[in-house]
Amino acid sequence: MIEAKQVVKRIGNRDILQEISFSVGIGRMYGIIGPNGAGKTTLLQLLSGTDAPTSGEVLFQGQAITSIKRKDLAKRVAVLQQGGIPAAAFTVREVVQMGRFPFQNWLGEESADSEQLIDDAIETMGLTALANRQVDQLSGGERQRVALAKVMVQEPELLLLDEPTTYLDIGYQVQLLDTVKRWQQERQLTVIAVLHDLNLAAHYCDELLVLQHGRTAADGPPSAIMKPELILDVFGARAVILPHPETGVPQLLLAPSVPPSERRS
Numbered sequence: 001m002i003e004a005k006q007v008v009k010r011i012g013n014r015d016i017l018q019e020i021s022f023s024v025g026i027g028r029m030y031g032i033i034g035p036n037g038a039g040k041t042t043l044l045q046l047l048s049g050t051d052a053p054t055s056g057e058v059l060f061q062g063q064a065i066t067s068i069k070r071k072d073l074a075k076r077v078a079v080l081q082q083g084g085i086p087a088a089a090f091t092v093r094e095v096v097q098m099g100r101f102p103f104q105n106w107l108g109e110e111s112a113d114s115e116q117l118i119d120d121a122i123e124t125m126g127l128t129a130l131a132n133r134q135v136d137q138l139s140g141g142e143r144q145r146v147a148l149a150k151v152m153v154q155e156p157e158l159l160l161l162d163e164p165t166t167y168l169d170i171g172y173q174v175q176l177l178d179t180v181k182r183w184q185q186e187r188q189l190t191v192i193a194v195l196h197d198l199n200l201a202a203h204y205c206d207e208l209l210v211l212q213h214g215r216t217a218a219d220g221p222p223s224a225i226m227k228p229e230l231i232l233d234v235f236g237a238r239a240v241i242l243p244h245p246e247t248g249v250p251q252l253l254l255a256p257s258v259p260p261s262e263r264r265s
């Protein structure tokens with residue numbers, strides 16, 4: 001569905017991304033993890049076609065993504081950016097409706113009736129009671145849920161998420177990822193998500209790409225990535241990895257840099 005081939009991004013005289021290659025099949029959920037400044041958001045911009053690599057290419061269904069018309073791409077690829085939607089004087093319902101813009105003609109009309117789709121998205125994200133409130137009166141977490149409802153109504157083939165759980169409490173973090181996972185399975189949606197929470201990434205993603213200083217430090221299934229040596233090398237954090245008692249998925253417990261046995265009392 002989407003493939004990065006030896007992608008390099010240079011800004012000024014600095015290589016922000018160096019020779020990144022991977023491919024993601026239809027209906028898969030792919031996670032991008034790595035420390036601050038590793039190049040995750042930059043990579044997502046290249047995958048969305050909003051920016052072009054300095055060398056290498058991104059192929060969307062076998063076609064160079066930069067050669068696909070903006071309007072066609074807007075129907076097929078949805079992006080949930082870091083921080084969700086800006087505070088603006090529109091109601092929740094109006095903002096969710098904006099997800100249908102790529103499907104409208106210049107009069108703002110659409111051939112299909114999308115009202116039911118909009119109602120469903122508002123309900124799924126628990127926004128029914130807030131539907132007529134202005135988004136600038138909402139909390140950061142509520143706005144993030146509005147942003148997800150907006151991309152839901154777009155019914156994309158590829159969904160790109162940049163730290164989608166920022167601002168969300170733990171209940172909504174799980175709900176958001178459960179919702180995305182459900183669409184992924186029901187509609188064969190392909191998802192690529194930048195995630196900071198490695199435990200959630202291990203639970204929801206089929207495969208993970210670990211970026212470090214713009215390079216691929218590792219990639220593979222969560223069981224191959226969730227290793228104490230890799231976490232220490234890439235993040236500089238000491239961690240213990242244990243299987244989740246219910247799911248068996250590897251989970252990470254952070255430990256202080258100085259173990260208690262070596263601490264002076």
Ligand SMILES: Nc1ncnc2c1ncn2[C@@H]1O[C@H](COP(=O)(O)OP(=O)(O)OP(=O)(O)O)[C@@H](O)[C@H]1O
Pocket residue numbers: 011016034035036037038039040041042043
């Ligand atoms: N327009 C730009 N001009 C110069 N440097 C940039 C530009 N955009 C990004 N960078 C630099 O590229 C590097 C990668 O940035 P990017 O935002 O992709 O990292 P990230 O992995 O998403 O980080 P974070 O986890 O902090 O969000 C950073 O060092 C950043 O300062």
